[in-house]
Amino acid sequence: MGFVWVLRLGHRRERDKRLTTHCALIARAFGAARFYYTGERDESFEKSAASVAKRWGGKFKVAHSASWRKVFTAARAKGARVVHLTMYGEPFESAALKPPLLLVVGGEKVHWEVYKEADGNASVTNQPHSEAGALAVVMHSLGLKPVFSGAKIRVESNPRGKTVFNARKGKGRR
Amino acid sequence: MGFVWVLRLGHRRERDKRLTTHCALIARAFGAARFYYTGERDESFEKSAASVAKRWGGKFKVAHSASWRKVFTAARAKGARVVHLTMYGEPFESAALKPPLLLVVGGEKVHWEVYKEADGNASVTNQPHSEAGALAVVMHSLGLKPVFSGAKIRVESNPRGKTVFNARKGKGRR
Numbered sequence: 001m002g003f004v005w006v007l008r009l010g011h012r013r014e015r016d017k018r019l020t021t022h023c024a025l026i027a028r029a030f031g032a033a034r035f036y037y038t039g040e041r042d043e044s045f046e047k048s049a050a051s052v053a054k055r056w057g058g059k060f061k062v063a064h065s066a067s068w069r070k071v072f073t074a075a076r077a078k079g080a081r082v083v084h085l086t087m088y089g090e091p092f093e094s095a096a097l098k099p100p101l102l103l104v105v106g107g108e109k110v111h112w113e114v115y116k117e118a119d120g121n122a123s124v125t126n127q128p129h130s131e132a133g134a135l136a137v138v139m140h141s142l143g144l145k146p147v148f149s150g151a152k153i154r155v156e157s158n159p160r161g162k163t164v165f166n167a168r169k170g171k172g173r174r
Numbered sequence: 175m176g177f178v179w180v181l182r183l184g185h186r187r188e189r190d191k192r193l194t195t196h197c198a199l200i201a202r203a204f205g206a207a208r209f210y211y212t213g214e215r216d217e218s219f220e221k222s223a224a225s226v227a228k229r230w231g232g233k234f235k236v237a238h239s240a241s242w243r244k245v246f247t248a249a250r251a252k253g254a255r256v257v258h259l260t261m262y263g264e265p266f267e268s269a270a271l272k273p274p275l276l277l278v279v280g281g282e283k284v285h286w287e288v289y290k291e292a293d294g295n296a297s298v299t300n301q302p303h304s305e306a307g308a309l310a311v312v313m314h315s316l317g318l319k320p321v322f323s324g325a326k327i328r329v330e331s332n333p334r335g336k337t338v339f340n341a342r343k344g345k346g347r348r
Contacts (some may be wrong), residue, residue: 124203130199157264159295160289
């Protein structure tokens with residue numbers, strides 16, 4: 001099936017911590033293998049993402065990169081198509097996205113070269129939007145079936161409350 | 175077809191401004207008619223949401239409410255089902271969501287009564303997630319076809335760049 005990586009551009013420690021964290025959670029929940037980010041290095045973000053991956057299982061990795069071009073190159077070296085998600089792009093439904101894939105999501109201002117050097121620019125609606133929302137819709141549409149092996153915590157669907165399995169405490173209901 | 179409203183719980187002006195804004199943009203982009211929020215009243219958030227709606231068209235409204243119960247009641251009075259999005263719920267695919275609908279998304283800690291008093295709790299994966307991401311996936315799945323009448327700005331899909339129509343300046347390309 002091939003992998004999906006996500007690249008978040010231009011992280012700013014103060015302003016973007018929560019949104020970058022949301023993007024990373026979305027990437028992981030829908031089965032991305034790696035999450036790269038450029039901009040300011042943020043060890044506290046990296047720690048919290050690693051902690052989620054450790055408790056909830058799977059092999060999701062987060063890494064800072066000094067350059068989006070390096071991530072493009074690394075993904076292409078493994079056969080991936082590089083697709084930038086933007087409200088200006090072609091509808092993602094017609095972009096025929098499938099792994100192996102590098103999905104690129106912007107920060108506040110995306111440099112024009114990203115639009116040019118990506119293999120495609122794909123939109124989730126042409127309305128002002130959220131990069132987290134766009135990423136979620138596209139990741140969901142890929143239909144990956146992630147397996148979260150080694151999880152210490154696991155949730156079972158419950159229409160009326162919470163059912164949580166904890167490797168230490170056993171099953172809990174609320 | 176019926177309406178979709180979104181309710182965001184427990185907004186905190188400082189900490190949540192960007193995420194609440196993202197949730198509102200997602201709600202609007204996918205065709206929600208109204209966005210309610212509880213927690214701290216935030217006029218700057220309201221102004222920025224109103225400004226997007228004015229420039230980009232449509233009738234999207236944002237309103238603060240002192241009580242989530244009041245919003246539940248108002249939505250039910252118009253025939254809506256109230257569905258809380260949470261990683262603990264049943265898979266949203268099996269919850270058969272359709273308008274008229276009030277979608278409820280949490281803030282940091284969601285009071286237990288919200289789980290009980292909603293008509294259903296629906297999950298987008300059972301992994302730690304983003305309320306913005308979950309909202310986007312569910313809104314997209316509803317397949318609403320919003321019309322953004324009266325728009326001053328409009329974007330046309332472009333796989334290689336930006337095509338923007340501006341009522342004042344005409345069409346621009348980059």
